[in-house]
Amino acid sequence: MARIDRIAEPWGTRTPYGSGGEWPVRVDTHLAEGVAPDDVDRWVQTASLLHSNGDAMDIAVKDNRIVGVRGRASDRVNHGRLGPKDLYGWQANASPDRLTKPLIREGGKLVETDWDTAMRRVVDRSKALLAEQGPSALGFYTTGQLFSEEYYTLGAVAHGGIGTNHVDGNTRLCTATAGEALKESFGCDGQPGSYTDVDHADVIALYGHNVAETQTVLWTRMLDRLAGPNPPKIICVDPRMTPVARAATVHLAPRPGTNVALMNGILHEIITNGWVDQDYIQAHTVGYSELEKLVKNYPPALVAEICGVPAEQIQEAASIIGHAERLLSTVLQGFYQSNQATAAAVQVNNVNIIRGMLGKPGCGILQMNGQPTAENTRECGADGDLAAFRNWSNDAHIKDLARVWNIDPMSIPHYSPPTHVMQMMRYAEDGSIRMLWVSGTNPAVSLPELARIRGILEQERLFLVVQDIFLSETAQLADVVLPAATWGEKTGTFTNVDRTVHLSEKAVDPPGEAKADLDIFIDYAHRMGLQDKDGQPLIKWHDPESAFEAWKDCTRGRPCDYTGITYDKLRGGSGIQWPCNEENPDGTERIYADGKFWAHPEYCETYGRDLITGAPVEPSEYKALNPEGKAIIKAAEYMPPHELPSRDFPLQLITGRTLYQFHTRTKTGRAPELQAAAPDVWVELSADDAGAYGIAEGDLAEVETPRGSVRAKVRISGIRNGVLFLPFHYGYWDTDGGHQPDGAGRAANELTITDWDAASKQPIFKTAAARITRVSGGDGPSPAPTNTASAPAGDFPEGARTKGIASALADEATGTAGGAR
Amino acid sequence: MKFGLVLEEMHRSENDLAHHLLVISERHKVDHEIYHLARDLARWSQQHVRDIAAIGKNYGQDLDPEPRGEAGLMETLREKGSEMVGRRPETGMLLLKDLRELYLKACGVSADWELLAQAAQGMKDKDLLALAERCHPQTIRQMKWANGKLKESATQVLVS
Secondary structure, eight states: OEEEETTTSTTOSOOOOOTTOOOOOEEEEEEOTTOOGGGOSEEEEEEOSSSSSOOEEEEEEETTEEEEEEEOTTOTTTTTOOOHHHHHHGGGGGOTTOOOSOEEEETTEEEEOOHHHHHHHHHHHHHHHHHHTOGGGEEEEEOSSSOHHHHHHHHIIIIIIIOOOOEEETHHHHTHHHHHHHHHHHSSOOOSOOTTHHHHOSEEEEESOOHHHHSHHHHHHHHHHHHSSSOOEEEEEOSSOOHHHHHOSEEEOOOTTOHHHHHHHHHHHHHHTTOSOHHHHHHHEEOHHHHHHHHTTOOHHHHHHHHTOOHHHHHHHHHHHHHOSSEEEEEOHHHHTSTTHHHHHHHHHHHHHHTTOOSBTTBEEEEOOSSTTHHHHHHHTTTSSBGGGBOTTOHHHHHHHHHHHTSOGGGSOOSSOOOOHHHHHHHHHHTSOOEEEEESOOHHHHSSSHHHHHHHHTOTTSEEEEEESSOOTTGGGOSEEEEBOOTTSSOEEEEOTTOEEEEEOOOSOOSTTOBOHHHHHHHHHHHHTOBOTTSSBSOOOOSHHHHHHHHHHHHTTSSSOOTTOOHHHHSSSOOEESOOSSSOTTOOSOSSTTSOOSOOTTTOSOOOBOTTTOOBOOHHHHHHHOTTOOEEOOOOOOOOOSSOOOSSSOEEEEEEOOTTOOTTOTTGGGSHHHHHHSOSOEEEEEHHHHHHHTOOTTOEEEEEETTEEEEEEEEEESOOTTEEEEESOOOSTTSTTTTSOSSSOOOGGGTOOSOBOTTTOOBOOSOEEEEEEEEEOOSSSOSSOSSSTTOBSSOOOGGGSOOOOGGGEEEEEESOSOOOO | OTHHHHHHHHHHHHHHHHHHHHHHHHHTTTSHHHHHHHHHHHHHHHHHHHHHHHHHGGGTOOOOSSOOOOOTHHHHHHHHHHHHHTTSTHHHHHHHHHHHHHHHHHHHHHHHHHHHHHHHHHHTOHHHHHHHHHHHHHHHHHHHHHHHHHHHHHHHHHTO
């Protein structure tokens, strides 16, 4: 057992392994000061909630308090490892400022009340609006951090009970494009990859995916491959000098907003050089000739011009990808939150499809998620899609869902695509959505163009319900605040990006009167008197396990088939990958293994959209194009971003994450080790730009776009010239402003543009025109971490490098058994 | 030959479509997807205008290669107007009306491309046929976009 500062060394100690080998186990543990493993009363099984990797862990409980965490050695995802946010983030549960009683707005102020009063207010308003306007007056906006059971209940309440199609999750901001890209290429959501592909791949291509910070344990797996025999080659596409870029064989740093041009350039090389699997294309795909035709227009020289990347680098990257024998491709926000998000992510799918690299060890695609339970938001229909990947434009699917819920098919709104959150905000702005129920997310900091969002949420005529664990910026604007339980205080299941389902058990009671989100939704359904067509309650389940059984029933025969999973089966051992059913009782490591897809017109989740216009493809069109349900190769032309640099705003602004914080820091900002590692906002720019603007490391600078301004200390980093980076985590709850700026702006979204990808409806956070000016000199380096993508480019005082506070020491144990594959 | 008239009409109708897309974009600036997409799609029609003018020379047609100008000052006025009325529900009806008109205009352009493609085949003009084959699919995408938006927006506007 070794002690290690996991703030200074976020990926821990190397345990190298070779291609095709078993990833060694390393068990990471962090316990509260003064608590030894022997003192722990019980260990309670769960998985990570502060990132999307799905690392399995046990919560240590002593005297009915959470006192630490330990990675689960036997789990297929992490083989015992935990990331820094897992090791330290649990402490936020016990913060003294947790919400413990419902609040209602009285005389302009939020005051404490009891559950009955608060829920009556919500129900009275709901009923009044339904009577006066109908379901179009109500919207539900949830998160990527609740459990399956809760999303399924919320989806059933909203779609089946209330009958509104205004349902979305904040997964719209992080993972909507992952889902949409999979739907476009394979007719259905569901990852063609598995984390075990890392064990076999000879090339790993990461597109806009700074895995080192977003999924630290997955990066640890890659680092261990890189440290072992026959390491894979790494291709990195990212405008920042991320840890991935530093480890890459080829690092492409394109101009923000030009991903489609870059991908078309890479595809051009792959196709022109014949690095394609013609047999696979013939047997298992449609649409190849369109792609062939379109990418002819993107020779490397032209692409180099568009993207600002040397043509030789594009050719070199394409050659490595083209010669790969086992190619793993992963994608994240650098593509999803940028111009032409879906079109770009689909081109990554195309690379693996035309190379025939799917469904075999090392050959996979991971269209990553940004949040721990984002997959469930999508599966269960809490992102507006219908439950269990049912197709809203297929009447047979609607009928089937109506059968499951025992309601009239007409009661399920399916006349048009679900309303995504940005459109819901528009409807709230025009006054046609009059009640918005926000659960577990913080739009007042996380949506683009915050001045506009605040203006919408503050409207007197909008009845805002916020269900959360802290009084977030959004909760401060609410009419009713419902205190919720969180991870460790309630039971449920969730699923990570490679389809691994974990059980998260209740370890301790929630504080005060806080309730599980599931109980709140069920209570609402009953108070609303939501019924099925026989006059029985619509929601027939009453606790997590009965909700899970109901959800399983809904998934029967669908791609995300959970029918072979039970809570008992998830206890002990490893998480299980869906589909898990009678045919695959132990789950399914890789889907699409035989070139068979879930894309048949009668079975698919969607008929797709035009990648440029977003217009839904008509059922008849889809049937004509893809009658046998093959993989769909969709080509897309490059379209420039809507906001280009100008004389007034000559730079491009991208926003993003840091390893040590999550979302709007509601939890990580309350974990001392994490908060100390990245305590405040900073802005990154390149050394060349810093020179040109006369700005030095640590100076205070103002970043402006046509929408607002933010003040931040400057980090001179390895970012591409002409590009600024701001982390989006920093809002106002821990400032005097409360929910808004008190003076200078701090939240990156003061600056972002209201614009979204037409196909996935994911907002574009990474292509705004901006300018920067120096405000004053600093008294030392900026507060940005130094061991991540924000690493300083030049000389830097050794003492100011990122390291943990005293309590950051964690345990690492290698050489133990476990590690289910 | 009557073909000159087809080209002239094609040139006029694409210009008109581009202009209508820009007008819609300006008028519905608060509906951000309409605003951005309508501008993107206007560029397709503007390119068609240039291409038609270029090929028109082969048929003795003197067509202006420059698409009808953007509205300048009027644009700013309409954008401001849009922001002011953005919080009123009546804008929804105007949006439906505009999208309906757009859809019909795009249908008209699509029919014009059919005519042009038929003529091109009759005259065995490969360049002209290639032009139709390149442009017509984009017109259809414009049409489907207008139709899709209409469908997506209708319920909220009409039943709330």
